[in-house]
Amino acid sequence: MLRGMHALDVLGDPVRRRLVELLASGDQSAGEVSRVVESEFGISQPAVAKHLRVLREAGFVRVRPEGSRRIYRLDERVITQLQDQADRYRTLWNQRLDALETEIARGKRERRTAQ
Amino acid sequence: MLRGMHALDVLGDPVRRRLVELLASGDQSAGEVSRVVESEFGISQPAVAKHLRVLREAGFVRVRPEGSRRIYRLDERVITQLQDQADRYRTLWNQRLDALETEIARGKRERRTAQ
DNA sequence: TCAGCATATAACCGAGTGGTTATAACCACA
DNA sequence: TGTGGTTATAACCACTCGGTTATATGCTGA
Numbered sequence: 001m002l003r004g005m006h007a008l009d010v011l012g013d014p015v016r017r018r019l020v021e022l023l024a025s026g027d028q029s030a031g032e033v034s035r036v037v038e039s040e041f042g043i044s045q046p047a048v049a050k051h052l053r054v055l056r057e058a059g060f061v062r063v064r065p066e067g068s069r070r071i072y073r074l075d076e077r078v079i080t081q082l083q084d085q086a087d088r089y090r091t092l093w094n095q096r097l098d099a100l101e102t103e104i105a106r107g108k109r110e111r112r113t114a115q
Numbered sequence: 116m117l118r119g120m121h122a123l124d125v126l127g128d129p130v131r132r133r134l135v136e137l138l139a140s141g142d143q144s145a146g147e148v149s150r151v152v153e154s155e156f157g158i159s160q161p162a163v164a165k166h167l168r169v170l171r172e173a174g175f176v177r178v179r180p181e182g183s184r185r186i187y188r189l190d191e192r193v194i195t196q197l198q199d200q201a202d203r204y205r206t207l208w209n210q211r212l213d214a215l216e217t218e219i220a221r222g223k224r225e226r227r228t229a230q
Numbered sequence: 231t232c233a234g235c236a237t238a239t240a241a242c243c244g245a246g247t248g249g250t251t252a253t254a255a256c257c258a259c260a
Numbered sequence: 261t262g263t264g265g266t267t268a269t270a271a272c273c274a275c276t277c278g279g280t281t282a283t284a285t286g287c288t289g290a
Binding site: 146 | 237238239240250252
Binding site: 143180 | 277278286287288
């Protein structure tokens, strides 16, 4: 079940990004998302099935059987983790900018008083 | 090079995620970030140099020489792209929830009037 | 000019990844 | 009950990727 997996590890593949996107707008059967991805990326059904498996094993999708179909539902955590990571970086970046600003202000003040 | 590269492709590696994090809080020389990452991940200097190269070729960092050091500066776009992607997913997800809600409301209404 | 630090590249390698085709497992239905 | 539709797995393969060691390149200071 490879549960220590970071969302960014899983999303480092365009096919899986597309799958997440498709499932973000609603539950769909494996066949539905597969057909889309197969045609968009020109890959086979088993190839898509393996990507779905990666998403499953990372815990980012849940599956429920419905007749002979298997309905995939996205787990919100994949989106949350992505946002969290972006926020981490953004926070550091802003702190950096703040630090730069105060540094510049200090410089100006010193130059003024040095007059 | 390889400018069509998505931020999520680049960030699909823990070492590069850490490098971005380090550089998000301020410009640093290759040596500085390398020493941190080398010890944290137990890898060699050339290994880190290759990851820095990936970041460079994706256009997510800029380098300026300073004496014999090379100072790396993060390009904000990597953070922006990450946020954008998270927002894409989040928007779809919210639309999905909205759709579900109105669907439920419609169901309730119909069940009521069917009485 | 030479020694040494800082960094990048070269050449190589093993493991992992993403694809393929073939097939299995499961379900619905005539 | 067997046929067709749906999905997952098996077995395999080529290539990429991330690591290694060795070396080149470039700057600095004695």
